[in-house]
Amino acid sequence: MSRIPVHRTRLAAALAVLLAVALLPGCRRPAGGGAGGAEGPFRGAPVVLISIDTLRSDHLPAYGYRAVDTPAIDRLRRDGVLFARAYSHVPLTLPSHVSILSGELPAVTGVRDNVGYHYDEARWPSLAAELRRAGYATGGFVSAYVLRGETGVSAGFDTWDDDVHRRFNEVLGNSQRAGSETVVAAIRWLRTLGDRPFFLFVHLYDPHSPYAPPAPFAGRYALPYDGEIAAADAAVGELLAELERSGRYEGAIVALLSDHGEGLGDHGEQEHGVLLYREALQVPLLLKLPGRRRAGERVEAPAQLVDVFPTLLAVAGVRRQGSVPLSGRSLLAPPPAAARDLYAETYYQRLHFGWSELASVIRDRYHYLHGPAPQLFDLVADPGERRDVLGDQRRVYAELRRVAEASARELQGPAAADAETRQRLAALGYAASTARVGPGEALPDPRLLVQTLAQLQHGLVLVEQQRFSEAVPVLQHIVAQSPRMVDAWEQLGNALQGSDRLEEALDAYQHALRASVGASHVAAAAGGVLLALGRADEAKAHAQLALATSPSLAHDLLARIALAGGDLPAAEREARAAIAAGEQVAPQLTLAQVQVKAGRIEEAAATVEQAAAEVRRQGGAQRVQGLEQLRGDIFARQGRATEAEAAFRAEIAAYPRNLRAWSGLALLYAAAGQAEEAAATLRRMVEQSGDSPSAYAEAVRTLRALGDPVDAAALLRHALALHPRSSELHSLRG
Numbered sequence: 001m002s003r004i005p006v007h008r009t010r011l012a013a014a015l016a017v018l019l020a021v022a023l024l025p026g027c028r029r030p031a032g033g034g035a036g037g038a039e040g041p042f043r044g045a046p047v048v049l050i051s052i053d054t055l056r057s058d059h060l061p062a063y064g065y066r067a068v069d070t071p072a073i074d075r076l077r078r079d080g081v082l083f084a085r086a087y088s089h090v091p092l093t094l095p096s097h098v099s100i101l102s103g104e105l106p107a108v109t110g111v112r113d114n115v116g117y118h119y120d121e122a123r124w125p126s127l128a129a130e131l132r133r134a135g136y137a138t139g140g141f142v143s144a145y146v147l148r149g150e151t152g153v154s155a156g157f158d159t160w161d162d163d164v165h166r167r168f169n170e171v172l173g174n175s176q177r178a179g180s181e182t183v184v185a186a187i188r189w190l191r192t193l194g195d196r197p198f199f200l201f202v203h204l205y206d207p208h209s210p211y212a213p214p215a216p217f218a219g220r221y222a223l224p225y226d227g228e229i230a231a232a233d234a235a236v237g238e239l240l241a242e243l244e245r246s247g248r249y250e251g252a253i254v255a256l257l258s259d260h261g262e263g264l265g266d267h268g269e270q271e272h273g274v275l276l277y278r279e280a281l282q283v284p285l286l287l288k289l290p291g292r293r294r295a296g297e298r299v300e301a302p303a304q305l306v307d308v309f310p311t312l313l314a315v316a317g318v319r320r321q322g323s324v325p326l327s328g329r330s331l332l333a334p335p336p337a338a339a340r341d342l343y344a345e346t347y348y349q350r351l352h353f354g355w356s357e358l359a360s361v362i363r364d365r366y367h368y369l370h371g372p373a374p375q376l377f378d379l380v381a382d383p384g385e386r387r388d389v390l391g392d393q394r395r396v397y398a399e400l401r402r403v404a405e406a407s408a409r410e411l412q413g414p415a416a417a418d419a420e421t422r423q424r425l426a427a428l429g430y431a432a433s434t435a436r437v438g439p440g441e442a443l444p445d446p447r448l449l450v451q452t453l454a455q456l457q458h459g460l461v462l463v464e465q466q467r468f469s470e471a472v473p474v475l476q477h478i479v480a481q482s483p484r485m486v487d488a489w490e491q492l493g494n495a496l497q498g499s500d501r502l503e504e505a506l507d508a509y510q511h512a513l514r515a516s517v518g519a520s521h522v523a524a525a526a527g528g529v530l531l532a533l534g535r536a537d538e539a540k541a542h543a544q545l546a547l548a549t550s551p552s553l554a555h556d557l558l559a560r561i562a563l564a565g566g567d568l569p570a571a572e573r574e575a576r577a578a579i580a581a582g583e584q585v586a587p588q589l590t591l592a593q594v595q596v597k598a599g600r601i602e603e604a605a606a607t608v609e610q611a612a613a614e615v616r617r618q619g620g621a622q623r624v625q626g627l628e629q630l631r632g633d634i635f636a637r638q639g640r641a642t643e644a645e646a647a648f649r650a651e652i653a654a655y656p657r658n659l660r661a662w663s664g665l666a667l668l669y670a671a672a673g674q675a676e677e678a679a680a681t682l683r684r685m686v687e688q689s690g691d692s693p694s695a696y697a698e699a700v701r702t703l704r705a706l707g708d709p710v711d712a713a714a715l716l717r718h719a720l721a722l723h724p725r726s727s728e729l730h731s732l733r734g
Helices: 006-023 071-079 093-102 127-133 179-190 224-245 305-316 348-353 394-407 419-427 452-464 468-481 486-498 502-516 520-532 536-546 551-564 568-580 585-597 601-617 627-637 641-654 659-671 675-688 693-705 709-722
Strands: 047-052 081-083 137-141 159-161 198-204 253-257 285-288 341-346 358-363 366-370 375-378
Touching (some): 071 285, 093 127, 127 137, 127 198, 179 198, 358 394, 452 468, 452 486, 468 486, 486 520, 536 551, 551 568, 585 627, 627 641, 659 675
Parallel strands (some): 047 198
Antiparallel strands (some): 081 285, 341 358, 358 366
């Protein structure tokens, strides 16, 4: 072998070092220039973060799946870095996105559920806030109601488009818009920016249940879930095409990820939130760098979603303002010497069902599940997590158990972090919560009870279909078996209220409030029943419980309380505050009632039509209780009797227990001189309600309005004989 000159060896070594440095993540300048040095090699590069909700990584071709086509995501995979083992910290939309945008674990931010919690950006500055301080325009566009701005998740964004409103009488997850619509809004915003650097966050909800892929993806795939993935990919494709058309794609930093996966029955859970197996936690994570640096690379080292925050800041060359270390680390930094411990948790089942919380720790190939019955899986040998190796790996189990116990933080209830709300809860008798666990008390293992969710889903469907009499025994059976189950108590309250069993409904809502430590939406529901029972002061106290985390619901309830008390200025003020806080349809209907009461009929008509237009804009498939009834009332006042009758009948057909629609129709007939038809309408109202006390009370009030005190008094005596304990009927005796 010939002897190589020393100077050439040194030169080659120096060139190798320079080449290695140049190829380090973030050490090369983007095409077309860019800042280098300590401030960051891609300073000013556009930053795009795409989140596809509920997307399992093992249902993407980029991760080896072959049953769905995803050309847009495949493009990002070719142009960027794929992280083969990326994990969520919580299988819930709001807490997970707060972790993504804050770089902190749910236990740190305190956001542990989709409802009742608020992200405090003042304590945990967001990615958007950091980039905005660096001169970026910041825009967020989301597809689910659960990410509405009032949760605090919009902090740091100049623009936050959460134009998704609550679908009435349906579960929260159904309140969504198509990802294609969200992308259209995002593109519209992009076209206003000119040459400004920007941070764009786009959230697509399509793979979330219910799985109903749109054309042309409906029926194309064996699993509707996969069809939803294809629809989300098409929306991603439109966004990437816009970046390409505007000349921004090549120099942009683009990250694509999901907040959590989906059970699909692998371990008994069809959806997500309760269990922490791999299918719920492992998510896609792709990162395209400017100039397509490191295109096609695959990183096997485990990554976690809190790593996204420091990674994007580092690549964009933005120095974080805070001094407290983050839970995450840059994914493009040199890997740590020791294996990382990736922590995840879910308190959903404890908050909603009264079951034990679960936690998990992933270290390299091992996944430890911490709960009443701990489990340990080898993800390399057994990715489906079918064989528990805890007995064979006692040392690993002991180490990861210590990590899980050290990482966990005690649960704060939805209202518990607010001292003023705690005082209000105590004053109303809700301080003793069944969600709190006493010394030595063990909560049920959710893995043994997950099948109960099918029964709960059946009850939910019955409530949505207004089959209240069928729903009540189903839900009563569930709460008898699981007395801590908040969701079952809440839905039982809905079913009892729909059955006009108001006192029982109030009791159910109060059980739910105690179990949830004051969940704001339940407080608002209880307040609505209290208002119907004539207990306005108690209703107002419950509305105030909901103000912190559900301001739209709270202000709308306060508006209805003021309206019932005759304080029209306060009612209008509260209704407009509810609309400003984010909701539209329900507070618009309340505002219209205020305007009717004030004699501003034309304004009321316009407000109702705004509400109707909003319903149509959301797809028009949902029906909104009270809309047609209020429209009928306005038509009647305008002398449009034919249209009023049609509206009242439409309301009754959709909501046969809406007593005001029946009484409005009776008053309409009486005004037209059809006394017999008016009386028959009131009789049918009472009959269809099952002789409920509220129906009798409405009939008594209607007879009095018609100037028939004698028949009203006789009917009231008859009703009291049937319902001697009805506070509503007794209130009419004066």
